[in-house]
Amino acid sequence: MKWRLVAVMVGVVALVLAIHDIPLANHLETVERDRLATKFERDAFILGGRSEEALEDGSAATDTGLNAMVLRYASEEDVEVVITDADGIGVVSSDTTKVGEDLTNRTEIEQALAIGEPQTGERYSDTLGSDLFFVAVPVLSGDDRVGAVRISAPESIVDSRVGDQLRGLLLVALLSLAIASAVAWLFAASVVRPLRRLHAATDRLAAGDLSTRAPTDEGPREIRDVADSFNSMAARTEQLVERQRSFAGTASHQLRTPLTALRLRLEQLSIEAGDDEQIGSTVENALIETDRLRRMIEGLLALSRAEDTAVGPDVVDLAVVLHDRAEHWRPLAEESDVRIDVAAATGTMVSVVPGAAEQIIDNLIDNALEVSAPGSRLSLTLLSGPASTELHVIDEGPGLSEDERRRAFERFWRADGAAPGGSGLGLAIVHQLANASGGNAELRTAPGGGVDATVTLPNGRVRAT
Template identity: 30%
Template sequence: MKRISLTVRLAAWFALITVLVFSVGGSVLYRALAQQIRSQDDIGLVLTARHLRRLASELETAQAIRLHESRLDSLVLGDQAFFLRMKDAAGNVLLERNPSHFEINDLPVVKPSNRILEHDVQQWHTPSGLTIRGVATDIALGDGSVVSAVVGREMSDREAMLARYRYTVMLTTLAALIAAVALGYLAVRASLRPLRDIAGRAASVTVGKLDTRIPADHVPRELEALVDALNAMLARLELGFERLSQFTADLAHDLRTPLGNMRGASEVALARSRSADEYQALLVSNIEECERLSRMVENVLFLARADNPQYMTTATEFPVQEELERVADYFEGIADDAGIGIAVNADGKLYADVDLFRRAIGNLLANALRYTPRGDTVSISASGGAAGMTVTVANPGMPIPPEHLSRLFDRFYRVDGSRSNPSGSTGLGLAIVRTIMELHGGSASVESDATATRFHLHFPAR
């Protein structure tokens, strides 16, 4: 099913709003006009009835009404919609002016002593469907007798006028609907042109053009945030792609080195006959290279899994001193062979994934032992506060140049810039440390000066 475009939707909404506004406005105006017309007609009927009562009350007898018929019915002459009828107490018609022969109903009568008001006007319908409005009143004559009079008006002309007004309102609403659809569609289409331009620019971005950015100079203010977000996304994609390309190149080189070593050593060994000890030494060397490859593959797989948003950690609370001593004991043999001491000074408890915590500290400790001079000591400390806990691994040695500090946690990055790796490091240890800290919502940082190089792991409070 084809989805409706945003332009059509907005144009439809504009048309619907226009119809609602015109309908409500027309309805209000129609009701106001109808009320005004009825009020004016009722005032006319009331004034006519009052005038009739005043003229008739000047007469002495009911017979005088017939004598002054022309004077009384002049009140309704000239308008075919008006009618007048007067009766005596016995019900005899004394005067009737009803050229259209409207049916006159029995109405509530206003007493001679009461003032005729607008609310005394009544409404009824003839069998033919005509609407009639009128008022009935008693009139006291000079001799004390009472006659009744009815003054009314047929409303078909008013209803015809209101019908024409309704037709005009509906015709205007229909015209407004058509205009709103057409003009709204054009206006929305023109207003959404920047969006189409943004989509066109975004569609032009390819792997070879990740440096493309969407210009934000002439976009509407409402779209500035969208353009900024898209440009920021493109910048992240460009940086991620560059890192991935560099990571792939570094990984290929680091995998090629042990493979090349194993192949070269094997070819040399097969060039001529060797003793059993020499073949054994070759196998030992190849096993070491295989272990190096295994560590590299394991580290790469860990980073790949950790980059998955669904990667889960199992955090528990544990004594920091105890875990740090356990890691130090694991590296005690390597440290003794290198003539390096390991000092642990920590207190308190930490809420984190124990296995990942050990791996992060182990990577930092292995890195520290690699660059600490013989006879010195690597120190591991931990201090906590309201904001969380910071674990520091510090080792003396040559300071790291400041330009390298910001990139130490990048994958395969080495300070010496050489791709050779005689130390056996895979170049992923510090990258793993940063990933572990990100999984915990913390951060990893480093500082280096003439006294020592210190790596800090900041764990947030639980």
């Protein structure tokens, strides 16, 4: 982005320079040519004035002072000078071959002598084989034309003098471009850097870090204002989420006590009901509902704790936890004649939110046992990859359709005909804990048709102490 901004700004400056400098260059060229013509004309008149007397008395060719002056001027200005008499015969010249030559075939000399007016212009020169720039002036003595002076130079010499001027202009343009590039670079740096930081802050917020803030001390005012607004929004969001979390946590916590009291009273009522079957069964059902409510409250509490990402992750040996939880569940599984097989090599370190590994495994085994028929098998497997480890809890139950597998992670969702007593929060908790640990959870279909509940967790390394 920075380079694009610099390119645009330099491009604009280059365009402005081109719009400005191309006509200026043309104008400069015309002005420089006019200036040269005027200067040569003035010099030709000076030389004419100096040679007037010598031309009049026919001593010009032998006038050493005049000859020296012509030679010096021609070499200083890098031009050719020729002085003719009234008949157009070369008398003094920096090019000695022209002395004694009839030069009236040079139109400018012929015209200067004929009209008595200065002649300036360009024409093709057969002698040079290229274009010639010339100034020819008559030498006047009173009203008489006693001769002519011509100063000429190949067009290329005039071009190079004009070119010197244009080179100066080009240099200034290049200098302007260099300054524009430097300014554009500084400007882009001052805009792009704070924008990048703001972008990074929005990314962090989107990834769930609600405590993130964008720097508000650099860049142009507009960007600082945006950063300020972003920070206010992030602070407000953090506050709202925090309030919601603590409400869910506190409410669930507060509900536990009256619920325990309710359960105790129901148990008491069950004893007092004695042999009355009707009251006994009503109380029994009320107890089941109370248990469901308790599980739901426990689940909500666990969820609100899982959402609290302020707690850093723990590194645990997932294989050890898996074996331990399998031992815990085995007696219950055996009661329903379900076999639990574990395939996990110890030393499988993963990084998880404290206590999450146990909760994840317990919830998945609980679900799997719920649907396992007597004589079936439940397999718990760990597959370790380079960056993460997969935990598979595979049952031989009836399985779930694709739509059900997706919906199973929703809070309070339970499949039609699911066993009573569940709260529908177990998988939501698994999902939340896996996410909070930097991993994910999904339900797949096992090869045997049951469910393969898969949780992926990032590998962890025990920090050296």
